Amino acid sequence: MLSPDSPVGIFDSGIGGLTVVRAMQSLLPSERIIYFGDTARVPYGTKSQVTICRYAHEDTRILMRHQPKLIIIACNTVSALALNVVENSSNGLPVLGVLEAGAGLAVERTRNGRIGVIGTQATICSNAYACAIGSMAPDAEVYSRACPLFVPLAEEGFIDHPATKMIAEEYLEELLVHDIDTLVLGCTHYPILKAMIREITGPDVTIIDSAEAVAESARTMLAERGLLSTATETTPPHLLVSDLPQKFQSLYRLFLRTSEVPDVELVGTE
């Protein structure tokens, strides 16, 4: 039986999905969060659909042990390629993916119907953003570009490095020539580079952060089902990871913009 006191489960291929945790904390500070990051097998975005589906199933099972009231797929690659796997593995729980939320917000915000999408190789090749946007707004035109270097550049802390700017200009140029007025950041790492991306797109392009979009969807869904937490205290997120690399603490601070790193629990996959 789902209860307002149950936690919200969030998972990602690594710790990029902490941007979703941050958005949830900001919008729904009373919610208890269980987060799983598959840091032993990160990244997913360069791997095949078969492997991504297997990992998505295992990630869901790990969250299910904590009896969540909702599962949020913070990973765009899993949202794009394995949403149905998560739905099938979660015993009828409500499931939200960042991709659908980001696509929905893009459709809502665009004025000229020309939407750009950037993401990992696997997300972009799946064409899932274009399909999701097309199903909501058949007349919209979607221009996509994989930006495989953005994740390593963000993780290396090259946030406002001239090399990052040079690469970003090259990636974004072919979207901007199509006169897009909305750009979806289709990867949880990309909000880290948002300021630089905005500098390149200029102020007339609306940037859609999928993390914020999925937090909005979660609020609506929980409210509709009477499942919003009634807690008056904020509890720090419960973090599970499949590997604890040396860079974990610095990455945690980068994504959550906080100096406090809570305890982390190491769990095995499979």
Place this chain on the structure above:
Amino acid sequence: MLSPDSPVGIFDSGIGGLTVVRAMQSLLPSERIIYFGDTARVPYGTKSQVTICRYAHEDTRILMRHQPKLIIIACNTVSALALNVVENSSNGLPVLGVLEAGAGLAVERTRNGRIGVIGTQATICSNAYACAIGSMAPDAEVYSRACPLFVPLAEEGFIDHPATKMIAEEYLEELLVHDIDTLVLGCTHYPILKAMIREITGPDVTIIDSAEAVAESARTMLAERGLLSTATETTPPHLLVSDLPQKFQSLYRLFLRTSEVPDVELVGTE
């Protein structure tokens, strides 16, 4: 019983280790090669030692099914952190790691005893190159630098891109101020960027390619044990991978500098 007809087993976290396959083919064209790339869990270089040791054990078991006469660890990260795991998992087979081979060649080639080493975060943090070099040449001075962006830049094909040059200059600058005369490429991907690296270091710095070094060590070891293949025909390498990503073929061509991509067998890890 080891036989000259048995294959040489080579493994890597992904397909970067194909640079070792290339070096082996060039030096020992009669040898039959079994290669395993753990493409479902690549990269290792950002993960913890515990996880890297577990993966190294599983990778070795996969090669053991093919009864090799020698195991070559093409992955610098595994050589640095889990050489003993591979030795313990391979029933007394001879084992060679790229790291020891690269360190040995650097000691042989240096004139002023000042050696630079570049590699992944995990390889550099392990300090394993400095230890290996120090045990052979106690007076040598070793200067190390992790270059985490080199792998994604090489895989993205940004081989002679100005952004890559800018990043490489930044990475290498702090080694070059120490007047190194030898630079070890301590990651199987880095030979792809060798021309650019040489442009930055200048012609007076000897660049050590660990792939070539380990092929030399393999020839010496097989000859000493009477295990050199006597085959007169060259057979293409037998390739095993744990995932078959979309980019596999283009990466194969990049690393092996060939247009022929042989059949690839997909195998599960434990």
